[in-house]
């Protein structure tokens with residue numbers, strides 16, 4: 707069992723091969739202090755998704771070590787590890803049920819007040835109350851009536867409610883109108899506050915707001931720094 711963590715993360719000489727002798731990561735060293743947000747950038751195939759896959763142990767590393775608060779993630783149960791990591795993927799997962807159920811996912815004990823509070827915090831409340839049945843509006847698996855931006859805000863509300871110490875975000879690439887974009891940026895600041903986060907970042911505004919930017923190239927860290935430095 708991984709105890710309640712602060713969220714310090716360390717990658718020590720992490721090597722990973724999906725296929726033998728074809729390393730997707732070639733010795734990654736990265737030290738992240740609790741509360742920091744890291745933007746991962748780099749060309750397609752450079753290893754961004756691989757880094758976040760390894761952190762939540764969708765794969766086990768080939769060589770090296772990943773620790774969280776000093777615990778080797780191979781020494782704790784996958785369940786206790788994932789219970790402290792929130793994951794927001796590009797293709798936001800919406801299931802058929804009400805908006806309320808979709809936010810409550812993973813925190814079934816949450817009250818209606820808590821659900822509204824997180825929805826307000828990420829600017830989702832406004833669009834929700836304008837839906838035919840507000841929080842009780844039924845949505846379909848593919849999120850039919852919801853725009854990309856709205857789905858993103860819903861997934862932020864869900865993640866905020868779950869309140870994990872570590873957040874992984876694979877930012878959507880879809881173009882979004884300026885107003886929604888602004889809401890998403892503000893919501894993201896709320897969501898990231900006080901958590902350690904890894905963001906596969908596509909938007910310049912997100913990159914700018916990260917504490918640190920890590921540029922990957924062919925499975926290696928090519929550059930590292932903040933927005934002013936790079």
Ligand code: ATP
Nearest residue numbers: 724725729730748749750751752753754755756757
């Ligand atoms: P993108 O910007 O396209 O999402 P990425 O930076 O996330 O790219 P990764 O998905 O981490 O890149 O891929 C790193 C390398 O590992 C690439 O060479 C890719 O082809 C390879 N790879 C990724 N997933 C697999 C897999 N499931 N099986 C085999 N090779 C894989």
Ligand code: MG
Nearest residue numbers: 754755756906
């Ligand atoms: Mg990827």
